[in-house]
Every structure is written in C-alpha cells, then in structure tokens.
Amino acid sequence: MLAMDYRGPYRVRLEEKPMPRIEHPQDAIVRVTRSCICGSDLHLYHGMVPDTRVGSTFGHEFTGVVEELGPEVSNLQVGDHVLVPFNIACGQCHFCKQSLFGNCHEVNPHATAVGGIYGYSHTAGGYQGGQAEYVRVPYADVGPMVFPDWMDPDDAVLLTDVVPTGYQAAEMGGIQKGDTVVVFGAGPVGIMAARCAWLFGAGRVIVIDHFDYRLEFVKAYAPAEVYNFKELDDVVTFLKHTTDGLGADVVIDAVGGDAKGNALHTLFGNKLKLEAGSAIALHWAINSAKKGGIVSIVGVYGPTGNMVPIGNVLNKGLTIRANQASVARLLPRLIEHVRAGHIDPKALITHRVPLEDVADAYHIFAAKLDGCIKPVLVPGGA
Amino acid sequence: MSEARTARTPVDTSKIAGWGVDADPENDPTYPYRDRSRDHGLSTDWQRPTQQRSDVEVLQSIEYKHFPAVYGTTVPPRGVSGAIRRAAFRWSESHWLHWLMLMGADRVNVVEGLVEDLARGKVPNVPAEMGARAEWEHNRQGFLTKAAVFAGVSAGVVLLFRRSKG
Ligand SMILES: NC(=O)c1ccc[n+]([C@@H]2O[C@H](COP(=O)([O-])OP(=O)(O)OC[C@H]3O[C@@H](n4cnc5c(N)ncnc54)[C@H](O)[C@@H]3O)[C@@H](O)[C@H]2O)c1
Numbered sequence: 196m197l198a199m200d201y202r203g204p205y206r207v208r209l210e211e212k213p214m215p216r217i218e219h220p221q222d223a224i225v226r227v228t229r230s231c232i233c234g235s236d237l238h239l240y241h242g243m244v245p246d247t248r249v250g251s252t253f254g255h256e257f258t259g260v261v262e263e264l265g266p267e268v269s270n271l272q273v274g275d276h277v278l279v280p281f282n283i284a285c286g287q288c289h290f291c292k293q294s295l296f297g298n299c300h301e302v303n304p305h306a307t308a309v310g311g312i313y314g315y316s317h318t319a320g321g322y323q324g325g326q327a328e329y330v331r332v333p334y335a336d337v338g339p340m341v342f343p344d345w346m347d348p349d350d351a352v353l354l355t356d357v358v359p360t361g362y363q364a365a366e367m368g369g370i371q372k373g374d375t376v377v378v379f380g381a382g383p384v385g386i387m388a389a390r391c392a393w394l395f396g397a398g399r400v401i402v403i404d405h406f407d408y409r410l411e412f413v414k415a416y417a418p419a420e421v422y423n424f425k426e427l428d429d430v431v432t433f434l435k436h437t438t439d440g441l442g443a444d445v446v447i448d449a450v451g452g453d454a455k456g457n458a459l460h461t462l463f464g465n466k467l468k469l470e471a472g473s474a475i476a477l478h479w480a481i482n483s484a485k486k487g488g489i490v491s492i493v494g495v496y497g498p499t500g501n502m503v504p505i506g507n508v509l510n511k512g513l514t515i516r517a518n519q520a521s522v523a524r525l526l527p528r529l530i531e532h533v534r535a536g537h538i539d540p541k542a543l544i545t546h547r548v549p550l551e552d553v554a555d556a557y558h559i560f561a562a563k564l565d566g567c568i569k570p571v572l573v574p575g576g577a
Numbered sequence: 578m579s580e581a582r583t584a585r586t587p588v589d590t591s592k593i594a595g596w597g598v599d600a601d602p603e604n605d606p607t608y609p610y611r612d613r614s615r616d617h618g619l620s621t622d623w624q625r626p627t628q629q630r631s632d633v634e635v636l637q638s639i640e641y642k643h644f645p646a647v648y649g650t651t652v653p654p655r656g657v658s659g660a661i662r663r664a665a666f667r668w669s670e671s672h673w674l675h676w677l678m679l680m681g682a683d684r685v686n687v688v689e690g691l692v693e694d695l696a697r698g699k700v701p702n703v704p705a706e707m708g709a710r711a712e713w714e715h716n717r718q719g720f721l722t723k724a725a726v727f728a729g730v731s732a733g734v735v736l737l738f739r740r741s742k743g
C-alpha cells in the first residue's frame with residue numbers, strides 16, 4: 196500500500212509499504228478515505244519530537260472504511276465508514292474510566308506521560324499513521340465511531356481532532372458568561388477555539404496571529420476581533436490596555452512549540468532544541484491573563500522543559516489547564532453542534548490534495564502558502 | 578468516588594483531628610474534562626485488556642510497572658540510532674539525558690536513512706521531498722532565493738574541494 200514516509204526534518208515522500216495487519220484481537224484495519232495534516236504534524240516535520248524515526252508514517256486525523264476486524268471487536272462491521280479519534284485508548288484503565296481518553300495507560304510503552312496517538316512518533320506509541328491507504332486501528336470498540344448518514348465526511352474528519360481540541364480548549368478555560376477570551380493562534384485549532392468560546396457564553400473573543408489571511412478568516416468565521424502581533428509594539432501591553440488594564444479572564448494557547456515572535460525562543464526552542472519548542476505564545480498567554488484568570492493550553496510542547504514565567508503564574512494566582520483533547524468524550528455533544536449548525540467544520544478545509552502529493556501538502560501547510568488553513572489528503576482509491 | 582478513592586496510607590485518618598472537615602467536592606478544577614463519576618472506586622486496578630504479542634523490539638519507559646497491553650510495532654530500533662535509543666531508555670522520562678539521546682538518535686537516523694536509500698540504488702529527490710514544486714508554484718521568490726543559496730553553497734564546496742586537492 197502507499198503511505199507517507201518521513202525521511203528527516205522537512206523531508207517526506209510517498210512509499211510503498213507493507214499492508215497493516217491485525218496484531219491484537221481488538222484491532223481493526225481501516226481503508227483511509229480522508230486524512231488531514233495537523234499543526235501537530237508540523238512539530239514532527241520540524242524534527243522537534245524526540246524518537247521520531249526515519250521511515251515513520253504520520254497522520255492522526257482520518258476517516259475510513261472498516262476492511263477487517265479482530266475477533267474481540269463487537270461494535271463495528273466490515274464496510275462501516277468511521278471517523279477515528281486521534282487518541283488510541285483502551286476504555287477500561289484508570290484514566291479511560293474517567294473519560295481521560297487522551298491519557299490511556301494501556302497504549303504506549305515508550306512514555307507514561309503521553310497517551311497513544313496514530314503516527315505521532317514512538318514517544319506517542321510507535322503507531323502507524325493515517326496518511327496512507329490503510330491503517331491499523333487498535334481498541335476498535337472504543338475509539339472509532341460510525342458517523343451519521345447526514346454527515347459530510349469532510350466534517351467527520353475534522354471531528355477526529357480539530358473540533359474537539361478547539362472545543363476542549365474553550366471548555367478548559369472555564370468560560371463564564373460575559374468573559375473576555377483571548378486566543379493565541381489562528382490555525383484550525385485556534386479558529387475552532389474562538390468559535391467554541393461563544394458556545395460557552397464568552398462576551399468578547401480576541402484572536403492573535405501574524406498571518407493576516409488567517410486572521411481575516413477567523414474574524415468572519417468565529418466571529419472575533421483580530422490583531423496581528425507583528426503590528427503591535429507589545430502584544431501583552433496591548434491586550435492589557437484593551438481590557439481595562441486588567442487582562443483577559445481566559446487565555447488560550449493554540450500555538451504550541453512552533454511559536455514565532457521571539458528570537459531567543461526560536462533559537463533555544465527550535466534551532467538548538469534546548470527548550471521543548473518555542474514557548475513565546477504561552478509566555479504571552481500567562482502575561483496577558485487577568486489576575487485569578489485561567490490559561491488553557493492545547494498547543495503542543497515536547498517532553499523536556501520550556502522557559503515560561505511561572506513566577507507570574509504564582510503572583511497572579513492563575514489556574515493553568517491543559518491536555519490532549521479527549522475526543523471520544525466530546526463526540527456526542529459535538530455531533531449535536533454540527534447538526535444544529537453551531538459549528539461548520541469543513542469550512543476550514545482550504546486544500547484537497549491527492550496522497551501522492553504529500554510532500555507539497557506538508558510544505559504548503561508548514562510555510563503557510565497559498566492561503567492554506569487546513570489541508571486534507573485523499574488516497575487514490577477513496 | 579468517596580472512601581474507595583482514599584489513598585492507601587499507613588496512617589489511620591480517623592485519628593487525625595479535623596480530617597476532611599473542609600473537603601469540598603465543588604472545588605474540582607478538572608471539571609468537566611475529568612469525569613470521576615465513571616470511576617466507580619476502581620482505584621488503580623483495572624481489568625487488563627488482552628496483551629498484544631509480537632516479535633518486534635519495543636522499548637519501554639522504566640516508569641511503567643507493567644507493559645501496556647497494546648503498542649505500535651512500526652520502525653523498530655536499528656543500527657547506530659537504535660543502539661542510542663536502547664541506551665536512552667535506561668533513564669526515566671524525568672531525565673533530560675533520556676530525551677536528548679533520543680533527539681540525537683533521530684539526527685543519526687537521518688544519515689542512516691540516506692545511506693539506506695543509496696544502498697538500495699535510490700538517490701532521494703530531496704528538493705521534491707521538501708516540497709520544491711509547491712514552493713515554485715506558491716512562493717517563487719523563496720524558491721529562487723533557496724536555489725541561489727544552494728547553488729552558491731555547492732559552488733563553494735566544489736571550489737574548496739578542488740583547492741584542497743590541488
Ligand atoms: N491538545 C491537543 O489535543 C491538540 C490537538 C491538535 C493540535 N494541537 C496543537 O495545537 C497547535 C495548533 O495547531 P494547528 O493545527 O492550528 O496549527 P497551525 O500551525 O495551523 O496554527 C498555529 C498558528 O499559530 C500562529 N502563531 C505562531 N506563533 C504565534 C504567536 N507567538 N502568537 C500567536 N499566534 C502564533 C501561526 O501563525 C499559526 O497560524 C499545535 O501546537 C498543535 O500541535 C493540540
């Protein structure tokens with residue numbers, strides 16, 4: 196079968212690879228119909244995630260048709276069209292029992308701190324990803340969900356990560372009616388977080404990025420007030436001044452370790468890899484939150500450490516909340532939101548690329564070319 | 578929740594003056610993304626899923642008390658990078674060395690990938706892998722700058738090489 200193949204930082208291509216097999220009685224094999232590239236994949240693509248092995252296939256946001264089932268799978272049938280949450284989860288461990296499906300303890304020998312994620316390095320379990328024609332789906336009774344007939348597969352594929360992550364970012368913000376919410380990052384995740392902030396009753400939503408085309412999009416889509424941090428002398432002071440000098444009630448970091456805007460962090464975090472990614476967006480988030488406020492982190496950082504003003508977290512009495520989104524927990528609610536027209540996921544898709552052109556798709560998304568917001572890869576047979 | 582969640586402790590909490598008088602279930606900063614109502618006092622024992630078996634070498638964090646039931650079997654550790662990865666797993670996730678060695682192995686692995694390609698008689702098309710076509714289409718200026726830098730560096734290398742020979 197054909198699959199994306201990682202060769203080193205900034206280098207990917209298409210390769211012929213062996214078909215995935217049932218390796219555990221609860222496995223399924225799925226023929227991929229759609230597979231997105233995510234901001235999280237960029238951390239891999241930039242060589243920032245430890246134990247990203249040459250020859251790996253990425254991709255954790257995919258839909259597909261069930262081709263084969265292990266003997267212990269009872270909820271699915273061959274031929275079902277499913278959306279597959281990006282978290283692999285057993286459904287019965289200490290963490291899954293608390294709906295922390297992104298923190299399962301039965302999926303990843305390589306790291307206790309990290310759950311299992313498709314195609315996300317060995318640090319996230321060493322699983323094959325979905326940017327391929329076929330993929331192995333473990334614990335097939337727990338994660339995959341047959342999506343309703345009325346749902347467009349383009350909406351379904353965004354329910355595997357982007358929508359739940361944006362929603363959980365807002366949820367973790369503990370937004371109260373009338374709160375001012377600042378979102379750093381106008382990528383798919385930040386756009387969705389801004390949209391969902393309204394669902395929780397935000398009174399004002401501000402989005403910060405440095406790509407005008409993305410800011411224009413979210414301005415209309417969320418809708419939101421938008422500011423380009425490159426055009427501001429000091430984004431934190433600006434945010435303080437525009438919030439009565441107090442700061443925002445809730446600040447969301449939807450950027451993660453590839454954050455731009457500070458040469459020191461870029462050097463330490465991205466070039467020298469002495470930090471687990473550049474943490475400048477998180478730095479700004481902490482400093483622009485109101486005292487007693489909440490910082491919600493969904494932007495991804497590596498496992499080592501980052502320079503952040505933790506003293507300000509203390510002095511300002513901030514609450515920090517963070518996690519990988521728990522996709523399976525949120526799906527029922529989010530499907531209602533899509534049905535009700537509260538969320539229009541597929542509007543984010545700007546690029547539809549044949550799987551063969553995976554290298555170009557990565558470059559376009561990473562370099563933010565051609566007005567790209569969300570690219571989806573479509574395998575030949577799909 | 579309730580009693581069943583109480584940690585195992587050699588201390589008899591009933592003898593501690595004021596034990597639990599300020600306990601407040603409302604004070605739950607993890608609400609609603611951690612749903613403890615589903616955690617029926619199961620504490621830290623759960624019915625383990627069937628254990629996956631395979632011949633593939635899988636490295637394991639020393640922080641685990643058990644081997645997780647399911648795991649990925651892609652790209653097992655091999656060669657020099659594999660040796661570094663194995664060595665890295667002697668340290669816990671809490672050690673910088675663990676992660677720095679893995680990052681080092683990743684860099685070595687890139688060189689191994691090139692060697693493997695060449696050994697298969699395949700010269701990797703690095704510009705294509707880096708999305709040169711997309712760069713040409715959507716960022717011509719960037720493409721030309723990169724091409725110029727690349728040409729300059731290559732010419733420099735050739736010159737240096739000629740000099741050191743001559
Ligand atoms: N927690 C989770 O479950 C989860 C799931 C999916 C993605 N993520 C993470 O969310 C983050 C965003 O993902 P995405 O797909 O939207 O990626 P993306 O790369 O499309 O978007 C990131 C955006 O942040 C902007 N940005 C860079 N530096 C900034 C700064 N200092 N301030 C404000 N904006 C800045 C970029 O210009 C870009 O538009 C990534 O770190 C990704 O790994 C987390």
Ligand SMILES: [Zn+2]
Pocket residue numbers: 233234235236255256281356357
């Ligand atoms: Zn993703």
Ligand SMILES: [Zn+2]
Pocket residue numbers: 284285286287288289290291292298299300301
């Ligand atoms: Zn679990």
